[in-house]
Amino acid sequence: MASAAAPIKLELRAREVVNIEDGEGLAVRCLGGMLWITQANDPKDVVIHDGESFVLDRPGLTLASAPTGPARVAIHAAPDRLSATGANSLRHAGLRWKAA
Numbered sequence: 001m002a003s004a005a006a007p008i009k010l011e012l013r014a015r016e017v018v019n020i021e022d023g024e025g026l027a028v029r030c031l032g033g034m035l036w037i038t039q040a041n042d043p044k045d046v047v048i049h050d051g052e053s054f055v056l057d058r059p060g061l062t063l064a065s066a067p068t069g070p071a072r073v074a075i076h077a078a079p080d081r082l083s084a085t086g087a088n089s090l091r092h093a094g095l096r097w098k099a100a
Contacts, residue, residue: 007076012066020062020075027078028064029053033071038063 009031010018020026028037030048037046040060048054055078056062064073 005077007074009072009074012064012071012073014066014069017063017065018073020056020064022059023056023062023075024059025056025078027053027055027076028062029074029076031072031074033066033069035071035073036065036067038065 007029012018012033012035020028028035028048030050030052032050034050035048037048037054037056039046039056039058039062042058046054064075
């Protein structure tokens, strides 16, 4: 049984973007503010607010941004998808900052 990896916590400035590469199965939780989440090959974007979460359900590049103001985010393996693969995806999520 795999142990849960510690979440990655970030503070985004307004219009700042985080790239998550191959993060399928990771949970993105908004700890404050608002996040706009865009997944590769998904025509629907997702907006989450303080206290809400979204589990990435597609491989490839995902963008999580703070479009209107500062936001705090935690990224971690989703509890129902925690496995050796899920924990490994979290470690290799490829988080990078991009200034807007």
